[in-house]
Amino acid sequence: MKVLVQRIYENNKLARAREWARLLTFTGTLQVLIQALGFTCGILVIRILPTQEYALYTLANTMLGTMIVLADGGIANSVMAQGGKVWRDRDKLGTVLATGYDLRKKFAIGSLLIAVPVLLYLLRHHQASWLMSCLVVLSLIPAFFTALSGNLLAVGPVLHQAILPLKKNEIIASAARLVLLVVTLFIFPWAFVAVLIAGIPQVWVNIRIRKMTNQFADWSKQPDKEVRDNILAFVKRIIPGSIYYSVSGQLTVWLVSIFGSTIALAQIGALGRLSMILGFVSALFGTLIVPRFARLEACKKMLLSRFLQLHGGLLIFFMTILLATSAFPEELLFILGSSYAGLSKELVLSVAVSCSSLAAGFLFSIAASRNWAINPLVSIPLTLVAIVSSLLLIDISTLAGVLKFNLFVSASEVVMYFTYCVLKINKIQ
Structure with missing residues (x-):
């Protein structure tokens, strides 16, 4: 009996190892393609944009990352943690996602009010005209909102490990961005054009992910007070650090x-x-x-x-x-x-x-x-x-x-x- 138990245990370990090897190979192959497309886009932007424009592009991308951290404040992590407890229940997962999405929209407005004046100052500090500074800020807004939405929309598929559809969408979005950069950047080598192009394909991706998420979570659910309180309790503990680390x-x-x-x-x-x-x-x-x-x-x-x-x-x-x-x-x-x-x-x-x-x-x-x-x-x-x-x-x-x-x-x-x-x-x- 002891030998039988040992063999079952060893077979389970072998099965887990094979499953992880399959997942890593499959997901890794798709991710290599995504990274290759993203890397090509990045190098294309570096080589085409003049040094002054690329400096403005760097500023805008850095501020985008800071804005996303401020607007999130730990909401996505808390949604993932609470969703991990109810991921098999479509209704309960839908309530968690709907509540997180509602909070995220409110946090996003506050993030914009803080970040936009700082970005305008830094753009002007690096000799960008008022017109160019305003265009860079406006081009950043679509990328900001689509990135925020995408993080939460993907929680359901990620918890259920529906990796293939997510990666397919990312590949299509990366390819679309590359095509748009090639078509536009040679004619309009400006920072705001490169920033704007980064956000446009993500709109299509978010629409696709939301449709896919419906099989895992019921998006018709209303925000729940208890779930909101749980999320906010976590956010209150983490947001001082989030604000600090958004800068550091x-x-x-x-x-x-x-x-x-x-x-x-x-x-x-x-x-x-x-x-x-x-x-x-x-x-x-x-x-x-x-x-x-x-x-x-x-x-x-x-x-x-x-x-x-x-x-x-x-x-x-x-x-x-x-x-x-x-x-x-x-x-x-x-x-x-x-x-x-x-x-x-x-x-x-x-x-x-x-x-x-x-x-x-x-x-x-x-x-x-x-x-x-x-x-x-x-x-x-x-x-x-x-x-x-x-x-x-x-x-x-x-x-x-x-x-x-x-x-x-x-x-x-x-x-x-x-x-x-x-x-x-x-x-x-």
Whole structure:
């Protein structure tokens, strides 16, 4: 009997391994295509736009990321966590999504009111005319609202692991963006055109995802007070940190945009484009890992085992990327064009910053998927200590110095979130 039980256990492990291999191969292949299309779009924008216009484009994209974080405030993570508890019940999942969607719209207005004046100031600071500044801001709004909606619309399919339709939509949207860029950017090489094109295909994608989501969640449900209270309780714990990290997460760009030149701003944006390969593992993480981690039973041994396995694999992946970048910096810079040659040291630092920031983001997502929110009275002071310490130790008057500063800060966040997650898992009875 003991032998039989052991064989069943080994067969289950083998079956799980095969299932994960199939999922990773299937999803990875589709994601490679998506990343290839996105990378091509990014390089096309870098090579076509003049340096001044690309600097404005970098500013707009950075502000877009900040606006999305502010408008979300932890809502998407809380919806994922609550949806993970009722994902099999179409009515209850529909109530969770409808409530999150209603809250998200209100938060979005507040985000716009805060971000638009700041973006206008920075655009004017980098010699953009009033007309160009207004056009960049207006072009950002469609991308902002479609990105916000897309995050919530995908919760149902992601929880049910309906990966193929989601990835097909992403591939079509990426291909459409590439075609639009080729058609328009050679004629109108302006930053606002590139920003606007990024949001247009996503409108079509959101319509498709909403139709697909109907089989998993009932969108006719009304927002529920109890669900809203649960979401807001989580948001209240996390929003101070969200506001802080919406700034610190793009600290490199903000420092360069305020204290650096327009050329340096374009350079930091261009170097960041070469880190887009990391979007591959980021997409796999968000699509396959976070939803499954949210659905795991509250078993200390299993959660800790999965957590350590996951981050061990990420560490190996990031080290491989860094070694490859260090070995071939000139070849990678050639892709960006002659305007960005001679930035080998800065390229390696930029990729290191991206790896570290992604690791911190992954740890945050893992915690949020279980409704764990580190107290901002703990996280913000710890990060401020890291910022002040790095400012005392590092000269940030150069692009390399700013990158070293950001690497130091993001690495401290990795340590903080890793420690927090392990402590939360160990508290499980």
